Amino acid sequence: MSIRTRFAPSPTGYMHIGNLRTALYAYLVARKDPEGVYILRIEDTDQGRLVEGATDIIYDTLKACGLRHDEGPDVGGDYGPYVQSERVRDGLYKDYAHKLIRRGGAHYCFCDEEMLQERRQAEGDSFKYDDPCKLLSVEECEKRIAAGEKYVIRQTIPEGQTSFNDEVFGTITVDNETLDEQVLLKSDGFPTYNFANVIDDHLMGITDVVRGMEYLSSTPKYNLIYEAFGWEIPRYIHCPPVMKDEHSKLSKRNGDASFQDLVAKGYLPEAILNYIALLGWAPEEDREIYTIDELVQAFNVRRIGKVGAIFDPEKLKWLNGMWLRAMDLDAYTALVTPYIDQAVKGDFDRKKIAAIIQQRANTLQEIPDMLGFLDHFEPFDSELYFNKKMKTNAEVAKEILPECLEVLKNQEDWSQEALHTVLLELPKRLEKKNGQVLFPLRIAITGKASTPGGAIEIASILGKEETLRRLETAISRL
């Protein structure tokens, strides 16, 4: 039987990093099987928490990440509908809840919600509801329902122990006494998450349930439902959370970056995905850079850790830089041109600019700050010419710069290669070190202590006219 996994988010806002990682792992598990199927299901049974546009964010994010789903609300499939609220409308959960009652896995409950709240409050953390309604006969319950009484359907927990295997955590056993007789069908006729999730996973043929480890404690209850229906229990892969620090996980409430925030800050989706894959999972080989297809090959649920991993923005930055640097120059140029344009209005060759920043920028956002000197050439302190290692200072500059000007004036070919040739002859002729010529020249035409790229690269970008203008200006100020 081929593997079927699902990503089942609630459309409640932004796509969070932890969520996205769960989506990724579920995708990888499915794709590992050539016949595997990856499903998107929207869990919107909590009508109160729905957020406008949230579903689109989910689609957009999955698309941007290359996590293509085979079945889902937007692409269809044989197991639809893929939106829970539509399934509610079909009466599906209600039918199954009643079926479960007949199979002894659930019972009607007429207890007052407020009374329960009060008791919970009064008895504190140790409160566990022993529902008297489960003693009621089905006939009596149906009579009361027919008379218009409000009811919910609660799970009936049998005596004994429940044990299950998790691919990450191993075998887990609990006493059924510790399990709560949770509500399955609310009085408004909607299923609770716990119920809808189980029904849908089964009906959609999910073989491998990939989800956060916050569900680990409720899994025995889910399994009891599977068993009551006589259904096959899926394989479980519970993933530890992605943490902000050692105490709390990444969340919007903490103001932590969402996927779209990171993209806006200039991170590549590929790099983000690559990074989060490594949070809580370690490949067998000693390697860090993976495309999504390579992750599919390398992935193995047995190497998922049991401990929450702290999200390290620094390492993401580094990884993003690696991805950026590995890009083809034309593609990179197309990608960064909008960022270059933010800082540079002048008519300089974008591709040449892209080439010098590609080796230096780790995020796209930092690009504009690196390029201010291209449009702006301001008077600067001649102290800038001083560099101990280069053995240069204003005096050296005074001697060297006119020589540079002379050479450059007569230079027609302004390509980097040509400039390189001609400018490296100069120190040889003057019996200087390369740095004693090129360092002052770079300072003279940029006015900055540090720049992305050296004198030759920058002169080539500035062009002959602008380079000579700046050089003459700099000489006159010495």
Place this chain on the structure above:
RNA sequence: GGCGCGUUGGUGAAGCGGCUUAACACACCGCCCUCUCAAGGCGGCAUUCACGGGUUCGAAUCCCGUACGCGUCACCA
């Protein structure tokens, strides 16, 4: 509080009883390369695996306890 799960450097982590005087990567610190800044190269950075017992000729690796952390105990998902 009950139950469940976990604990290897600042961070991600490898490790599955001897090959470990604990890989690798980020960060950090040096040096090299170099026209600055990056990138790249080289080297340094846990005598120690939360703590305490035990098992064993031998333990980060197995067992028990303690501490700490996280999760869960909703008509939320």
